[in-house]
Amino acid sequence: MKTFSELEGICSLSFNTNGPYWHLWTPEDHPVFLPDKETFMAAMSILAICSRLVPEAIIITFQLMTNHLHLTSAGTKEALMRLFRMFIKFLSKYLKAKGLTANLHFPDVKPRQLENLQDLRNVVTYNNRNGYVVNPDQTPFTYPWGANSYYFNDSAKARYQEARLILHKRDRRSLIHSHDSDKLTRSIVTVDGYACPMGFCDIALGESMFRCASHYFREISRNIESQKKIAREIGESIFYTDDELFGIVRSFCQEKFDGQKTALLPASAKQELALILHNEYNASNKQIQRMISLNASVLSTMFPQKY
Numbered sequence: 001m002k003t004f005s006e007l008e009g010i011c012s013l014s015f016n017t018n019g020p021y022w023h024l025w026t027p028e029d030h031p032v033f034l035p036d037k038e039t040f041m042a043a044m045s046i047l048a049i050c051s052r053l054v055p056e057a058i059i060i061t062f063q064l065m066t067n068h069l070h071l072t073s074a075g076t077k078e079a080l081m082r083l084f085r086m087f088i089k090f091l092s093k094y095l096k097a098k099g100l101t102a103n104l105h106f107p108d109v110k111p112r113q114l115e116n117l118q119d120l121r122n123v124v125t126y127n128n129r130n131g132y133v134v135n136p137d138q139t140p141f142t143y144p145w146g147a148n149s150y151y152f153n154d155s156a157k158a159r160y161q162e163a164r165l166i167l168h169k170r171d172r173r174s175l176i177h178s179h180d181s182d183k184l185t186r187s188i189v190t191v192d193g194y195a196c197p198m199g200f201c202d203i204a205l206g207e208s209m210f211r212c213a214s215h216y217f218r219e220i221s222r223n224i225e226s227q228k229k230i231a232r233e234i235g236e237s238i239f240y241t242d243d244e245l246f247g248i249v250r251s252f253c254q255e256k257f258d259g260q261k262t263a264l265l266p267a268s269a270k271q272e273l274a275l276i277l278h279n280e281y282n283a284s285n286k287q288i289q290r291m292i293s294l295n296a297s298v299l300s301t302m303f304p305q306k307y
Contacts, residue, residue, distance in 0.1 A: 011208065012117055015117040015209060019114075021074050022072070022073050022077060024070070024071040024080060024111040025070045026109060027106075031102065033066070033104060035100070039095065042175055043145075044064065044145060045167055045172075045194045046087060046176060048167070048195030049172055049175065049181050049184075049188065050086045051083065051200040052184050052186060053083075053086060053180060056075050056076065056079035057076075057082065058202050059200065059201045059202065060072045060124060061128055061148065061203075062146050063127045063128065063147075065145075070126075071083075072124055074202070077111055080111055090176040094177065125216070125223065125226075126226070128140050128147070128148035128151060129220055131145060131148070147206075150197055150198050150203050151207060152207060152217075157203075159196075160189065160196045160199065163189050166187040166188060166189055167187075167189075228281065245277060245281060248277070249277070249292060252273055270293075285299045285300065
C-alpha cells in the first residue's frame with residue numbers, strides 16, 4: 001500500500017510531464033443551441049471527429065450543456081483553439097442543415113491555463129459535475145453528455161470495450177457536412193448511438209491527477225468551495241443542490257449558534273444566513289426557504305429578482 005506522499009508524488013509527476021493544461025468554456029448566458037437529445041448526440045460525435053482531426057489537443061474531460069460547453073485539455077493553447085473553432089464550425093453546419101438557428105459566435109473565448117495540480121483537479125471535477133447541478137435527474141456519474149461517467153467507472157469502460165459499432169464515413173459526412181474526416185485512420189466507436197468519450201478523451205490522464213477513486217469522489221462531492229470559486233471566476237450562476245446547501249447551513253449553525261436548529265434561529269440570523277446563501281452560493285428563494293424556513297414575503301423583499 002502506497003503512502004499518501006507517494007500517491008501524491010505520482011499525481012504530481014503526471015501533472016508535470018503532460019502539460020500544459022487548459023480550461024475552455026463558453027458563456028452560460030448564451031441562447032440554447034442544443035435543444036434536444038438528437039442534437040446532443042450529434043454534438044458528441046462531432047466533437048469526437050474534431051478530436052481525431054486535431055490530435056494535438058488532448059481532451060481530458062468535457063461537458064456539453066444546452067447553451068454552453070466546457071473543455072479541459074492538455075497540449076498547446078493553439079491546438080485547443082483549433083479544435084474548438086472546428087467544432088463550432090461543424091456544429092453550426094449541422095444545426096443549419098436541421099433548420100435550427102443558433103448564433104454560435106464566441107469571439108471572447110479565452111482558455112485559462114491551469115497553474116498547478118489542484119487547479120486541474122478542481123476544474124476536472126467542476127466540469128464533470130456541471131450537468132448534475134442543473135439537472136435533478138442526474139448525478140456526476142450519469143449525465144450522458146460529457147466524459148464524466150467514465151471517470152473511475154469500470155462498468156462504463158466495459159461497455160466501451162464491448163462496443164462494436166463505429167461511426168462510418170458516410171455518417172461522419174452527414175454530421176459535419178464535409179469530407180474533412182474521410183482519411184481518418186482510427187475508428188470512432190459509438191455507444192448508445194453516438195461517439196463514446198472513452199474513444200476520444202484521455203480518461204486515464206485525467207484519472208492520474210487523483211490519488212485514487214475515493215479521492216476523486218471526495219473532490220467531486222465535497223469540495224464545494226473550489227466549485228464556487230471557479231463559477232465566480234468564469235461568470236456562471238451555478239446552482240448547488242439542496243444537500244450541498246444544507247451542509248453549508250449546518251456548518252453556519254455549528255460555528256455561530258452551537259449547532260442550534262435553523263428553525264430556532266432568531267430572525268436576524270436567518271436573514272444573515274439568507275444573504276450568504278444568496279450572494280455566495282446563488283441559492284434561489286425557494287431553496288433558501290427550504291433550508292431555513294424564512295418567510296417567502298421576507299425573501300421576496302430581500303431578493304426581488306429571485307422567484
